[in-house]
Each structure stands twice: as C-alpha cells, then as structure tokens.
Amino acid sequence: MSQTVLLTGVAGFIGFHTARKLLARGDRVVGFDSVNDYYDPQLKRARLAELDRLRREGGLDFTFVEADLADRAALDRVFAETSFDRVIHLAAQAGVRYSLENPESYVSSNLVGFANMLEVCRHAKVAHLTFASSSSVYGSNRKVPFSEHDGVDHPIQLYAATKRSNELMAHAYSHLFALPMTGLRFFTVYGPWGRPDMAYFSFAEKIMAGRPIALFNHGRHSRDFTYVDDIVEGVVRASDRIAPADPRFDPVNPDPATSSAPFRLFNIGNGKPVELKRFVEVLEAALGKKAVIELKPMQTGDVEDTFADVSAIEATLDYRPTTTVEDGIAAFVDWFLAYRRRRAG
Template identity: 65%
Template sequence: MNVLVTGAAGFIGFHLCKYLLARGDRVIGVDNLNDYYDVNLKQARLRELEQGASSDRFRFLKLDIADKSAVETLFSEGAFERVVNLAAQAGVRYSIENPDAYISSNIVGFMNLLEGCRHHNIEHLVYASSSSVYGANETLPFSEHDNVDHPLSLYAATKKSNELMAHTYSSLYQLPTTGLRFFTVYGPWGRPDMALFLFTRNILAGEPIDVFNHGHHRRDFTYIDDIVEGVVRALDNVADCDPNWRGVNPDPASSFAPWRVFNIGNGKPVELMTYIHTIEKVVGRKARINLKPMQPGDVPETAADVEALEAAVHYRPNTTVEEGIERFVYWYRGFYSV
C-alpha cells in the first residue's frame, strides 16, 4: 500500500512511518520541519527512517501543508492510496500565545489535504484529532458519543473544526474519513514540550519541575506504540456509513456518511504526582517540585472510553505507565548520553 504521512518528522508520525515501512508499505512522508521544538530531534528521526528503509519505499519531502500549490503537486505526483494527517501545530498553551500558527496549519492545511483527497480518489483519510475537543465536558470517561461544543483552547477548536470539515467532505464527496482523538501520548523520541520529556530532563539535571494545578491533574497517558497500533488498524479498516444513524437523534460519533471518530487512550487515568513518582523511581533521583495554579485552556482530568475503538478494530491500548516511562528514560539516556 502507498501511504502519505504528513508530520512524518514529528513524534507520532515518525513511529507510524517506522511501523508502516516494517510491514512492507511504501511511504511518502512530508513535514515542514518548523522550529516549535528542536529541529535536530526531528532531523534525527528522519535519519532513523531513511537508514531503516530502502529509498524506493520511503521518500521524504519538506513541505508545508498550508501551501496549497505544493499540496496540489504532492497529490498529483504522489500516486498514494491512503493518507494519514498528523501535521498540525500542537500544544494547548502555545495556542494562546500564537493563534495564527494554528489557523494556518490546522485549518488551512487540513483544507488543502481534504481537497487533495477529494480530487485524487483517496481510499481513506485518517487524521489526528485530540482529547482536547472534550473541553468543558465533565462526564468521565470521555465518550465519542458526548457533545464537544465547548472547547477551552483554540487548539481544541481547530481539532473540532477538522472533524466537522471531514464530515462535510465525507457527506458531499463520499470520502471515507476517520478522526482519532489522542490522549496524552508519550514514549521514546517524544516531544520536548511534553511533561515526561520536561520532567525527565530537569530531574536528571537537578533542576526544578513546574507542576500545574498544584499537582491535582489526572491524565490518560497513552504509550506511543499503542497509539500507532490504533492508527494503523483504523487506517486498514476503511470508514463506512452507519445504517442506524438518524438525524432526529444524531450520534456525534458516526454518520450517514462514511465518517467516524474514535478515542485512542489507555483508559486508565493516572494522578500526575503518581506519574512523577514513577519517573523518579526509574531515573533514580528525586524531583524538586514547583507547585503552580491551573493554566488557561487546561482541564483537570482526562479519561478515554475506548469501547468504540475496540469494537471497530479489535484493539485496546494496554501498555502500563511503568513500562512506558522505563522505555522513554532508557531512550532519553542513550540519545542524550546522560
């Protein structure tokens, strides 16, 4: 299978490309290599991909999906059958500081990809959404059948917009689309702006860590291998129309069109302080903790209902936090020689 993966130099994109290449697919990876975080890490991921696959099965293009003409050329010349869109401006907090970046990548860029898929008979578009879409919803665990009309950050609003835009194209053009709401992804080669990376780096360096909401957060931490397995199974299982869907009582998780959304989470929320204590145990050092108030746009707790994912693709994430943190710290020590 020929697959286009956007955001190929990113955390999830890198791991997804490795998986697809290992099973024999041909992959075209694109990324704009922006400097939201260390570009050297992104380039190291690409080197790993290029060294691990033959040139006829992996090709990388530096490309910004917000560039309409570049995306049109990509689809015209790509000859791929399915698309996974992981390219996006990430981060809840950064969306407060730099909202324009989110509109450019997450809205304009996604629109360009939808148009490419529409005009080039793509069999299936799978795209990254986020647990952030649940916003002010306080019903736990979060279910795809819940209303998600109250986002708390522009980042979350753009991800909800992606789901709505995808539905429009699924309805108008019968383009099969699947949105995946990721829950706090972590693991080797992870993003430097995420908690596990920040905490590990600072604890090893003897520097304090900032812990928001005075440490009372609970998060559904989901290991990267579990995320990738869910993405691939969703990609292979093309979205279809739900014959039981009715507009008189519309289900937010499915449609009369070939459109659907799934949570991908571990389904077992962990107290943030427990998470930190696990890092301390693996690293072998105590953290110096600065307790701080809740940040704007943040939510106190996330928890994924993954019943729909399991029913559709016969998979449920199962990596424990202890296993995942140990694998990350092992990678971090080796990669940074600490």
C-alpha cells in the same frame, strides 16, 4: 498486500513511529513535513535520519517531502507524482499554551492546511483519510470517561477549537463527496523520541539537571497517558479499515461519532488515567533521581482530568492498549538518557 501511504507530520513524534510501523510491514511511505521550529528541529531531523537509516539498511520504500501544508501547490505536486491507497494526516501545529502566544500558526496549519488536505484527497479520490484529532476537544466537559457519543461544543483554547473544526470540516467533505474519513482523538501520548514540549519530557530534563518541576493544579491532574506504540497500533488499524456509513444513523437523534456519510470518530487512549503525581514518581524511579517539586495552581487552558472511553475503538478495530505506565516510562527513559548523551557529545 502492501499499500502506498501519504503520511503527514512524519518528522513528528507519532508520525515517526507510524512510519516505522508501516515500513516494517512492507508499505511504501511518502512522508510530508515542514520541519518547523516549534520545538527543536534537530530532534525532528534525528527522527528523519533514523527513518533514512532504516530505508538504506532494510531496503524499505521511504521518501521524504519537506513542505508546508499551507502550500497547496506542494501538495498538488505530491499527489500528481504518486497515487495513494491511504492518507494518514498527523501534521498539525501542536500545543495548548502556545496557541495563546501564536494563534496564527494554528490557523495556517490546522485550518488552512487541513482544508488543503481535504481538497487534494477529494480530487484524488483517496480511498480513506485518517486524521489526528485530540482529547482537548472535550474542553469544559466534566462527564468522564469522555465518550465520542457526547457533545464537544465548548473548547477552552484555540488548539482544541481547531481540532474540533477539523472534525466538522472532515464530516462535511465526507457527506458532500462520499470521501471515507476516520478521526482519532488522541489522549496524552508519551514514549521514546517524544516531544520536548510535553510535560513528561521536560520533567525528565529538569530532574536530571536538578531544576524544579512545576506541578499545576497541585499535581492533582490525572491524564490518560497512552504509550506511543499503542497509539500507532490504533492509527494503523483505523487506516486499514475504511470508514463506512452507519446504516442505523438517526438524523432525529444524531450520534456525533458516526454518520450517514462514511465517517467515524474514535477516542484512542489507554482508558486508565494516572494522577500526575504518580506519573512523576514512576519517572523518578526510572531516572534514579528525585524531583524538586513546586506545586502551583491551575493554568489557563488546562483541564483537570482526561479519561478515554475506548469501548468503540475496541469493539470496531479490536484495539487494546497493553503497555503499563511503568513499562512505558522505562522505555522512554532508556531512549532519553541515550539521546541526552549523544547531544552532550
């Protein structure tokens, strides 16, 4: 049975792919996005144009609302006009290092905006809110693989702190108002239509231009790179399954991933970390060009390794990522080169 879904961050990387998945299966999608200039708005407009093309050519039910999450009145209007079966909240001010330069944008989008979303979902009695968290909440943790059952109270940059705050705010609303919620901690997502501020995208740009790329921590970082189609499969599965209360929840020894409220947290990643130097080798092979590499020390706000324990989401949602880094990078490069040619005119 088709659903009516509010999807925030629809002009963003993951939001765009999620919209395509939902529309392809026959859902009605209302997309919400401010189309800000954190990175090239032309890419965001190109994603929206592609969704509009799919709507026109496929007879799909897609509507776009351009507004800011911090504008509570705009959200109220959307909910007054449409009754939603599900809300998938992916909009946020992204980026780790940008939070050092412009912390106010994280407060406005990730805290004020998220609080507005909780309020409108509460009053509309939405059946299920699925929201994006981040692997960055693991902060200074060094126990790997990262597990939802471990504590995450030591964020090392503001972006992570806002994402952890979202999890806590969501749990409070779930407890107070019996509002089912599922939070998804995304691990490094890559693929076609990706974000230019992400390392793999900027690496591709610089390799093709013959400019050097900087590998921090001397390239010894490892990241749980996860292909966007695998991420989207998990997002949609999570949205479809309404979070239940955990009947085995023990308040004397509480599990951070579950609750006596209808609330769940899941890692959503590949579960197979790749060292950054290896990732660059795969990118070089796909581009057919060698990189000029500069090895540099660790950056402020970075973590050495990310590694997702995905056993919980596998067991609960039958989620299993299938895309190898070789296949994923090849798909990204095919799109990247075509998009680069279009931009060049």
